[in-house]
Amino acid sequence: MADLVVLGYPDEATAEKVFSQVQExxxxxxxxxSAAVLQRGEDGKIHVQTPTGAVGAGAATGALWGGLLGLLFFVPIGGLIVGGLMGAALGKAADMGIDxxxxxxxxxxxxxxxxxxxxxxxxxxxxxxxxxLAPYGGEVxxxxxxxxxxEEITKALAHA
Structure with a gap:
């Protein structure tokens, strides 16, 4: 069994420092x-940064992190959560251990x-x-x- 951990910070600079520390x-x-940095702009849009760079829409990593973000934020990413697919998406989130x-x-x-x-x-x-990681504070x-x-996340990140 794996764990999903989110370390929240009020600014981008601290998250990037923590990301570098995680890589070490x-x-x-x-x-x-696996790790990624999520940055939520003032406009509410979420940007994903992985060790190999910004996630592109067509990349396997982009699809995976996009799907995970869709499940976490209930936002339409790549058409994942629309209309009748909401129930399936919520079921997938529960299957992944995300309540x-x-x-x-x-x-x-x-x-x-x-x-x-x-x-x-x-x-x-x-x-x-x-x-x-303690010196950086943040919400865990x-x-x-x-x-x-x-396995799904690890496989997608390996192909990034």
Whole structure:
């Protein structure tokens, strides 16, 4: 089972510093997983940054993170959540381990003008990771994902 962790920050600069720190923790095998930075502009639009750069609309990573964002924010991304597909999308969110309460908290953390680092990981050395990330503060949200959801995310990011 994997965990989905959202680290919320009031500004883009802090989230980018944390993202760089997470990448160092990954290189040191303290965190084993995938990460992205979400930036919500003042206009409410969400931009996704992964280790390989900004996510493009046609990329597998873009589809995956776009789908995850659609499930978290109930926004139409690539036509995923429209009309009769809402029930299926909500079912998919529940299958991934993302409940209504978690979605509401993520939406509250990622307000216009703010940013977040999103981590999907199956292994972490908690004390070392917490020590490295503690100086940045931020709001921490965490939920568990199914093994299938973890594999889907990892596979998409590997092809980015």
């Amino acid at each position: 923790l990954q290189k040191s095998y303290i965190i084993d997983g 209504d309460d978690f979605r509401a908290k993520v939406q509250d953390v990622l307000k216009p003008g703010s940013s977040a680092v999103v981590l999907v990981f199956s292994k972490v050395t908690p004390d070392k990771a917490l020590d490295a 949200l965490r939920t568990s994902l199914t093994k299938e959801a973890e």
